[in-house]
Amino acid sequence: MVYTHKNPALLIIGIIFFAIALLTGMGMLDGLIKAIGAKKYVGEMIWLGYIFGIIGIIVGLWHWLGSHEEGDLDYYLSTIAGAAFIMLVAMIIRWFVAPWVATMSKAIGPVMGAKYLHQVLGLNYVVLGILAGIIIVNTVGVPKWAQNGVRLSRLGLKTGVILLGTLYSLAELQQLGKLSVVLIGVFVLGSVGLVLLLGRLRGLPNNMTGVLSAGMGVCGVSATVAASPVVKARAIDIAYTIGTILLWGVGCMFLFPIIGHMLDMGHVQFGAWAGTGILNSAQVAGAALAYQPDGIETLKVAEIFNITRVLFLPIIVLWLALWFVRREDNGEQVNIGQVIVQKFPLFVLGFILMFALSSTGIFAPPQHYKGKYFDNNIPESKLLKPEEVAVLKAQFDKVKKEDRKAALQRLVDNRKVMSRQDDAILRGLNNAKVLDKAGNKILKKAHKSVRHTAKKIKKFRQWITLLFAFGLTGLGMQITMSAIRQAGGQPLVVGGIVGTLKAVLSLIVILLFVHETI
Amino acid sequence: MSLRRILLASHGTKGARAAERAALNKAARAGAEIVHLYVVPDFWAGMKGDDWLNSPTARNAFGDYLEKELTREAEAEIDRLNKAAKERGVHLTTHVLNGDPADCLLRLSADCAPGLVIIGQPRPKGETGYNSRMKPEPLLRALACPLLVVPRAS
Numbered sequence: 251m252v253y254t255h256k257n258p259a260l261l262i263i264g265i266i267f268f269a270i271a272l273l274t275g276m277g278m279l280d281g282l283i284k285a286i287g288a289k290k291y292v293g294e295m296i297w298l299g300y301i302f303g304i305i306g307i308i309v310g311l312w313h314w315l316g317s318h319e320e321g322d323l324d325y326y327l328s329t330i331a332g333a334a335f336i337m338l339v340a341m342i343i344r345w346f347v348a349p350w351v352a353t354m355s356k357a358i359g360p361v362m363g364a365k366y367l368h369q370v371l372g373l374n375y376v377v378l379g380i381l382a383g384i385i386i387v388n389t390v391g392v393p394k395w396a397q398n399g400v401r402l403s404r405l406g407l408k409t410g411v412i413l414l415g416t417l418y419s420l421a422e423l424q425q426l427g428k429l430s431v432v433l434i435g436v437f438v439l440g441s442v443g444l445v446l447l448l449g450r451l452r453g454l455p456n457n458m459t460g461v462l463s464a465g466m467g468v469c470g471v472s473a474t475v476a477a478s479p480v481v482k483a484r485a486i487d488i489a490y491t492i493g494t495i496l497l498w499g500v501g502c503m504f505l506f507p508i509i510g511h512m513l514d515m516g517h518v519q520f521g522a523w524a525g526t527g528i529l530n531s532a533q534v535a536g537a538a539l540a541y542q543p544d545g546i547e548t549l550k551v552a553e554i555f556n557i558t559r560v561l562f563l564p565i566i567v568l569w570l571a572l573w574f575v576r577r578e579d580n581g582e583q584v585n586i587g588q589v590i591v592q593k594f595p596l597f598v599l600g601f602i603l604m605f606a607l608s609s610t611g612i613f614a615p616p617q618h619y620k621g622k623y624f625d626n627n628i629p630e631s632k633l634l635k636p637e638e639v640a641v642l643k644a645q646f647d648k649v650k651k652e653d654r655k656a657a658l659q660r661l662v663d664n665r666k667v668m669s670r671q672d673d674a675i676l677r678g679l680n681n682a683k684v685l686d687k688a689g690n691k692i693l694k695k696a697h698k699s700v701r702h703t704a705k706k707i708k709k710f711r712q713w714i715t716l717l718f719a720f721g722l723t724g725l726g727m728q729i730t731m732s733a734i735r736q737a738g739g740q741p742l743v744v745g746g747i748v749g750t751l752k753a754v755l756s757l758i759v760i761l762l763f764v765h766e767t768i
Numbered sequence: 769m770s771l772r773r774i775l776l777a778s779h780g781t782k783g784a785r786a787a788e789r790a791a792l793n794k795a796a797r798a799g800a801e802i803v804h805l806y807v808v809p810d811f812w813a814g815m816k817g818d819d820w821l822n823s824p825t826a827r828n829a830f831g832d833y834l835e836k837e838l839t840r841e842a843e844a845e846i847d848r849l850n851k852a853a854k855e856r857g858v859h860l861t862t863h864v865l866n867g868d869p870a871d872c873l874l875r876l877s878a879d880c881a882p883g884l885v886i887i888g889q890p891r892p893k894g895e896t897g898y899n900s901r902m903k904p905e906p907l908l909r910a911l912a913c914p915l916l917v918v919p920r921a922s
Contacts, residue, residue, distance in 0.1 A: 387814075404820040472821040479833035485841055488834065489898055492815050531821050560821045592825045721820070730814030735899045 253328035254318040255395035260331040261314055263338050264306020270345075271299025288349035294712070295345055302341075306334050313395075332392075332399015333720075336406075339382050340716075340723040344375035351378065363648075364690065365511060365683040372507035372540030379719055380503070380536055383726020392727050403724020407535070408597040410717035414553055415604030416613055416710045417546065423605065426518075426551060429764065430558040433526050433756065438562050441752050442467035446573065448744045456577045458487040460570050462494075462741050466748045468566050469559045470495040470530030476563055476593050480571045482578070493736030494745040496729060499530030502753070507540040513761070514651065516678035517547035523760045524548075525555020527753035532725045535718055542681050546711055547674070549718070557598055564593040614704030623702055624670045632699040633665040638692045645685045653765065654679045661693075667700045771798040775882035777805045777873050780845040781897055783888025787918040788849060791886045792856050801859040803880045804849055806842055807869045809900035869902040874910050882913055889920045 273279050274295045283289055309330045318324050355368035362370050386392065392400055418426075442463045449459025460481030464473040474491050477483075483491075506528060510520040524537040538552035568589055607613070614623070634642075642662050649655050657675040660668045667673045679685070680693040703711070776791040778784035795802050812834070819827060846862050853860035865872040877885060890901045907915055 407820050469821055471816065472819045475816055475819045475822055475830040476826050479829055483837075485834065485837045486896065486898065488837075489811070489815065493899075556821075563821075592823065592829070594823070595821055596823055725820065728814060730811060732809070732811035732900070733814035736811060736815075738899060739896055 252318050252320050253325050253398050254313055254316075255328070255331070256314060256318075257331070257395040258310065258314045259393065259395050260306055260334055261310030263331075263334045264303050264308075264310045266303075266338060267299045267306055267334075267341075268303025269299075271296050271303055274299065282346075285353070286346060286350040287353050288345055291345045291349070295341075298341065298716075302334060302337055305330065329399035329402050332396035333402045334399070335393070335396040336383075336400060336403060336720055336724040336727065339386065340375070340379045340719045343379045343382055343723070344719055347382075348373070348375035348378050362511065363684055364686045369683060370508060370511050372504065372511075372537075372543075374540060374543035376536055376539035376543065376719055376722055377503070379723035380726035380729075383723045384500075384729050384731075387727045387729065388731045400724050400727050403721045403727070405721075406717045406724065407532070407721030408600075410535075410714050410721060411553055411557070412597055412600035412604055413710050413714050413717065414546075414550065415601040416608040416707065417550055417714075418554075418605055418608075420609060422550070423554070426554040427558070429522060430525065430555045433522060433759070434555060434558045434562060437526050437752055437756050438467045438559065438566070440467075441748050442566055442569070444748050444751070445744055448747065452740060452744065454740050454744070455484075455487070456574060457481050457483045458490070458741065460574050461487050462491050462744060464566055464570060465491045465495050466529060466745050466752075468563050469556070470499055470532075472531055472560065473563055473566065476567055477570055480567055480589075481574045487741070489736040490739050490741040491745075493734055493738065494741050495529050496734045497737040497742075498745065498749050499528060499533040500729065500734070502528045503533040503536045503540065506537045506753075509757075510541050511682070514682045514684065515761075516765075517542060517545075517674070517681065518551050519760050519764050521548040521551025522555060522764050523757055525552045525559070526756040526760070529749055529752075531556050531559065532722065536722050539715075539718060539722075545677065545681065546714065547677060548681075549714075557595075557601065560595045561598065563595070564590045567593055613706040613710070623704065624673060624700055625702060626666050626668060626700045628666055628699050634661070634692065634696060638695075639665060641688050641692055642685070645689050648684050649679065650684075654684075661696055667696050673697060673700060771795075771800045771883045773803060773880060773882045774800050775803045775805065775873070775877055775880060775885045777807070777869065777885070777887045777902065778845070778849065779806055780841075780848075781888065781891050782895075783891060783918070783920045785888070786920050787886045787888035787916075788852065790916065790918045792852060792858055794884070794886075795853075795858045796856045800883070801861070802853060803876065803882060804846070804860055804862040805873060805876050806846060806862060806864045807872045807900075808838055808842065808864065808866045809869060809898055810867045811898075811900060812838070869900055870906045873902065873907065877911060877913070884914050884916060885911055886916045886918060888918050 274283070274292055283292060309327060312327070313331060351373050352366070352368050355366045355373070358367055361367050368374070445463035445466050446459055449462065461474055461478050461483035464477035465471070467473070471492055474488065474495065478488050506524055510523070515523065520541050521538055524534050524541070528534045528537055534552050534556050535549065538549040542548040568586060571589065639662050642658065646655070646658065649658055653675050657672040658679065660672055661676060667676060676693050677697060680690050680697070683690060685693065771794065774791050774795050776787060778788050791802055794800065816827065816830065842864055850860060850862070863876055865876065873885065885907070887902060891897050904917070
């Protein structure tokens with residue numbers, strides 16, 4: 251089979267990217283960029299525009315005018331059209347639509363404290379990208395020439411998670427690892443057990459209960475996919491379960507950031523909550539980036555929880571397999587080794603490898619690993635000015651949380667951020683937009699004065715953001731309303747009960763026991 | 769005008785089984801053949817796209833398993849209807865199509881030019897089953913022959 255479509259679409263996409271880069275570089279889009287407040291993306295528009303423009307034009311010419319024969323070259327190059335299509339949608343959203351939405355929202359004025367509507371609703375480039383993907387697939391559909399490449403979104407997300415491994419310190423990974431194992435352990439095992447119990451009480455067939463418990467407990471669709479063959483799920487059980495998970499997951503992706511903003515949750519708290527309470531792993535990343543679009547702290551926490559969840563998957567599959575064998579005649583004996591090998595997520599090894607490499611200092615100058623990435627030994631010129639201190643002091647009463655009050659007090663007293671912990675707390679305060687615009691600007695300045703990120707790490711952060719934007723927009727293109735409409739029957743009832751309990755109880759536990767810093 | 773060919777859309781729901789009975793009765797009386805349409809709904813295409821954490825092995829195992837399950841379901845329905853047609857001495861051919869049920873019906877109707885199309889009353893909300901109802905409007909606009917919707921209770 252020949253996968254490449256003889257079509258000028260990729261060439262056109264390449265020309266669009268190239269034109270954006272060229273026009274931006276020549277300053278011809280300055281008016282538009284200024285009007286929508288997209289100045290911070292100018293550099294990216296140029297270098298990324300040229301890269302994708304040149305690739306799109308060269309491969310696009312081959313797609314359109316070349317002769318294609320069955321083989322690896324045809325298969326792999328055919329995916330570029332779909333990947334470029336996702337990238338175009340994602341970047342148009344990131345460079346133009348999201349800044350425009352933010353500008354419009356700011357014109358309305360703050361709606362919750364100092365937060366604007368788009369911040370409360372989490373309407374940033376990630377969420378808008380997922381929405382655009384969902385709208386495209388459910389209206390005009392993904393074009394045939396792009397279908398083969400849209401699946402590359404998985405690769406984008408996995409690569410994003412692997413690169414994320416470069417951003418953790420050993421202490422962070424230890425702390426987050428412990429926290430995630432405890433929370434995921436309690437809530438995953440708890441929800442799997444609860445679904446099995448409710449299934450029995452409501453007289454559901456074992457295959458339906460089995461597949462639903464995996465989907466509700468572990469990582470949504472991924473767990474359903476892994477567990478279905480083991481519990482011999484019928485097609486209708488799979489349809490009900492995936493429909494319910496998608497409905498719940500998309501709903502949570504929008505709802506969680508709103509609740510997080512209402513409760514002024516910190517990055518660690520929100521990341522932990524999203525990673526525990528949202529059923530589907532893809533929407534965990536979406537919610538984390540929706541909550542904190544301008545930083546990566548929340549995503550870092552949420553992804554550790556995602557990884558922990560997926561590491562729990564083989565255990566849950568084994569549990570369900572044994573549970574099913576005990577109840578059904580047609581249950582097959584499981585080969586424990588085979589289940590572990592087949593269900594083990596290999597990309598987690600990539601994440602660990604990147605973390606290990608990063609720990610050696612390969613990605614940053616040596617002093618960054620001796621504490622210099624946080625350095626409050628700063629010159630007078632970088633200290634907060636008295637008038638800036640006055641702005642912060644005037645808004646002191648707006649801050650309610652004790653740890654935030656204390657960190658702000660130290661900032662005001664010393665005119666600089668005093669510790670890594672204070673830096674994390676004040677980043678949380680900035681993200682929560684408790685202070686007004688001027689106050690938040692000062693907090694940002696104080697952070698920038700003490701935090702020095704190595705160039706390579708900065709690049710990794712940028713690539714991680716782009717990979718997640720790409721991956722999540724592509725995943726949006728695979729969420730169909732016809733699949734969501736399959737939500738129903740007993741799985742919706744049981745899923746609704748367990749999903750709500752998990753979200754509410756994990757929120758309570760996190761608010762009570764998880765602090766803003768680790 | 770004699771009825772030579774009936775196009776029956778059925779995938780085993782209560783409404784579809786009522787349609788099957790009506791089609792078999794009519795075909796037996798008129799000496800007509802039945803063209804049976806079994807649709808595998810296109811929502812399945814969107815049922816695994818959101819899975820990104822699994823290894824390709826786990827995903828392929830799921831794909832194979834789901835395909836087998838859908839085939840088993842389809843074969844069970846087709847066998848059952850074949851037996852019923854054989855008992856009544858009615859000639860029946862089955863077409864398994866993948867897509868939107870109404871589109872598939874219109875496509876097959878254009879190919880086999882039936883004298884009558886028979887479908888069952890849609891499944892009421894709350895009853896177990898796929899949410900892939902056949903929308904009547906496109907059928908009413910595009911079909912070139914009468915359409916019989918058989919009540920579930922009949």
